[in-house]
Amino acid sequence: MSNAYIDKFPAEAKVVKAAFYSSFLALALGGVFGVIQTLHRTDIYRFIDSADYYTVLTAHGVFMVITFTIFFLVGVFTWAVTTSLDRGVEDIRFTWSWVGLMTIGTVMAGVAILAGFVDSIDISASVLFTFYAPLQAHPLFYLGLVLFVVGTWVAGADWFRSWWAWKKENPDARIPLPTFMVLTTMIMWYIATMGVATSILVFLLPWSLGWIETVNPLLTRTLFWFFGHPVVYFWLMPAYLLWYTMLPKFAGGKLFSDPLARVGFVLFLLLSTPVGIHHQYLDPGIAEGFKFIAMTNTMFLLLPSFLTAFTVVASIEHGARQRGGTGYFSWLKSLPWRDPVFAGMALAGLLFAAAGFSGMVNAGMNINYLVHNSLWVVGHFHLTVGTAVALTFMAVSYWFIPQVTGKELWNRSVALIQVVLWFIGMTFMTNSMHRAGLIGMPRRTAEPQYTGFEFETAVGSVGELNAQIALGGVLLTLSLVLFFANIIGTAFGSRSDNLPDNGYAEALSGSDDAPRVLDNLKLWTAIAVVLVIIAYSLPLMSIVDRGGLFGPDITAFPANLESVRFLAFAVEHLGTAALESAGTLAWNTLPEVIR
Amino acid sequence: MNIHTYEKVWLIAALLLIVGFIATITYGSVGLGIAMIDDSEETVEPSELDEDFGEPRVEHVGENEYEAYVIAQTFIFQPDPIEVPANSKVTFYVTSRDVIHSFSVVGTNINTMVIPGEVSTMTAEFDESGEYGIICNEYCGSFHHTMEGQLHVVPEDEFDMTELSVESDDEVELGNETTFNVAVENGMLDDLETTVTFEIGNETTEEEITVSGESTEETTFTVDSTELGEGDHDWTVTVDDYEESGTLTVVEDLEEEEENGGNNDE
Amino acid sequence: MRISKAGLLVVLAFLAPVLVELRTVLAWVNIELSVLETAIIGGIIIAVILVWAFLPENGDEEGAERDVSNSEL
Incomplete structure (x- = not known):
C-alpha cells in the first residue's frame, strides 16, 4: 500500500484528475492551433485562409491561457489545500459543481470560437483573447467566459470553506504555506475579475445581444487590462507554489524560507492589479501620470519575483548539498537531472529569468514604444506563460498524474526528453520572436509580409528569423506529442503500490519565524483594494468623463454576423x-x- | 523573522535595481522629453470625423514644423503616403473611423494605439530623408494583415505643398476667345515665388506669380481661337514640377455640347 | 563518463540558446558568420563536449559522481 494522494483522498483525486485531463485537452487543441500559426505566419506552410488565421489565434489564446492554465490551477490548488490542511473538501458535490460550471463555460466559449471555421453556422468569436470592442463576438462566447469565471469563484469559495473549517479546529495554528498561497492568490483573483466581470456583464454581453447600441472602446479595454495583468499572475502563482513547495523536495532539500515565501505572495496580492495600465502605455485618452503610477507599481512587482529567484535557487542548492554536492558551481552536477519533474521545473525557471529581462523592457514606459504590440511581446509571454508556467505544469504532471491515478509514470526517459525538447523549442521560437519584434514585426498578424517595405535586420535575415520560429514551433509540437504519449500511456497503465508519498517540502526557516501579521488576510485584502482604488478610480472616471459610459457612436464590427x-x-x-x-x-x- | 544575510544583500540589490529602473525612465520622460501618448486631445465622434477632425492631410504649422492628420480604418491609412520634408518636426494626430487599430512606423519609435473616439498625438523629428512602412499592429478584422501605408520623408529642397488646378473649356467656337483659369495653392507658410508656364500649340506664355503662405493665387490665360485655327490643340500648364494638360478643340459651330463645356478635371 | 547522461542532455540543451545568439554577439565585434558557419561551429562545440563527456575519468571519482547524479528518485 502506497501513501499517494489517491490513497488518502480518493474522491478529491477524481476532481484533481478531471481538472488535469480537461487542461490537457485544452493544451492539445491549443498546441494544434499553435503549430498552424507558426507555419502560417512565417509562410513556411499555409493551408488555411489568412482570414481564418484569426480564428486559429483566438482558439490558441483562449484554450492555452484560459482553459489549460486555469484548469491545471484548480487541480493544483485543490491538491494543495487538501494536502496541507490534511482534510478533504467540505462537500464533494459542491466541488463538482464548480468543475461543472468551468467545463460548461469552456465548451460554450470553445463552440463560439470554433464555429468561426464553419461558414454555414452563424456564430463566430474571432475577437482574440483580448476581445477589444468594437470587435464583437457571439453572445455565447461572453456567456461562456462568465460561467467559467464564476466557476473559479466558486472554487475559491470551496478552498476558503476548507480553511475556515480547519481554522475552527486549529485556532492558533499558522496557515500552512500551500494553503496560504492558494488563499492569497484567490483574493487577488476576486479583485482582478471584478474588471472583466463588469466589462462583460455591463457592457459587452448586453451589447452583443443588441440591448445596448454602443460601448466605450477605451473603457472596456481598460476594464479588460484591470483583469488582464493579474490574470498572468493567476497563471504564474500555481507555478510559484510548485517552485516554493515542491521543487526543493524534488531537488532533495528543503524550502529556504517560509516567511519570505509568504512575503512574496502578499506582495503579489497587493501589486498584481494596480499595474494593468502598463498594457496601455500607448493608449490615447489616459493621462501620462496614470501611466507613470502603473509603471512604478510594475517595477516594484519585480521584487517578489527577485525574492522567488533567490529562495528557489537557494533551496535547490541546499538540496544539491544534501545530495553530496560541493563547490561554488559543481553542486549543480549533483542535482537530479535524471528526474523529468526536477529537470523540467529547473529549465522552466531558467527561461523565466530570461522572461524577466524582456519583461523589464516592456515595463519601461518609454522603451515600450519600440516593442509595443510587436512580436517581442509574443516572445516574452511564451517564456512566461508558455514556459515558466506550461513547462512547470507539464513537468510536475509527471509527479501529479501518478498521485491522482495511482499509476506509475509510463516512461521517465521520454518524459525527460519531452521537457528538454520544450526548452530547446522555446529557445528557438522566443529568441527569434524577440529579435523580430525589435525590427518592428507585428504580433497578431496572419501575413507579416508587406508590399510597401521590408523589415531590416541587423544580423542575419528575416528568412532566418522565420525559420527559427517555425523550427521552434515544430519542436514544441513534437514535445507535446511525447507529453501526451506519456500521459495516455500512464492513464492506461495499471495500479501500482510503488508510488512516492504525497507531500510537500519542509522549510529550513519555518512558519514560526514568520510574523503573524503575514497571515492577516483581511488586512492585506483591504490594502490591496485601496491600492486598486488609488490606481484605477481616477483613470476610469476620466475615461467615462471623456468618452461617456457607452462611448461614441460606433457600429459594432460584426464579427458574429454571417460571413x-x-x-x-x-x-x-x-x-x-x-x-x-x-x-x-x-x-x-x-x-x-x-x- | 530572521532573514539570511545573503538574502538581505539580494533584497537591497533588487530594490536598488528597481529604483534605478524607475530613475532612468523618469529621466527619459523629464530629461529627454520622451512624452507618452496621453489625454491632451479632445474626443471626436468616429461617425463625424469630417467635422471633428477634418480630412486626412499634412499641414505646415511653423518653420520646419508640420502636422499630419491621419485616419485609420479597416484596412487603410489616409493619407497614403504621408509626405513630410527631412529636417522637420512632425506632430501626428491619428484617429480611427471604426475599430481599434495601431499606427506604427516600422523601424522607428513612432507607435501608438488608435482608438475610435480618441485622438493619439505624438511628435517626431525627421533628420534625414527616407521611406518608411506604416503598419497596423492591432488586430482589426479579417484583412488586418493587408493594412499598411507609407511615410515618405523627402529631401528638404524637393518638398513643397503646392497644388495646381486648371479650369478650362474643352471646345471653343472658331473666332471666340477662351480662358484658362489657373489656381496655384500654396500649403506652406512661406510665400511661393514661381512661374506659371502655359503652352498651347506653338505658343508659350510665362507669368511670374507670388503665392503667399497658405493661400491660393489665380491667374488667367486668354486664347484667341482664330490664331489656333480649327482642330485639336494640346495644352499644358506647368508650375515647378506640377503639370496639368489637356486638349482644346476649336470647332466651327458649338451645338448642344455647349452645356458640357466646362471641364472640372477628374 | 564524466557526467550523467541526463546531465549531458541538459548541458546540450542549454547550448542551444548560446549557439543561436553566438552569431549576434560576434556581429558586435564585426565577425559576421553565415548560418552554415554557425552550424559548423555549433557542431564542433557539441562534438568537443561529447568527446569530453565520454572520456574515461581518472581514479575512482567517476563511480562516486555517478552515484550522486543518478541516485534514487
Missing part, C-alpha cells in the same frame, strides 16, 4: 483601399491634379 455580410463589409473597404491607392497613383503620375 457573407462580413465579407461584403470587408470587400467594400478593400474596394475603398484599392480606389485610394489608384488615386494616389494618379496623383503621382498623371499630369492632372486631383482635388
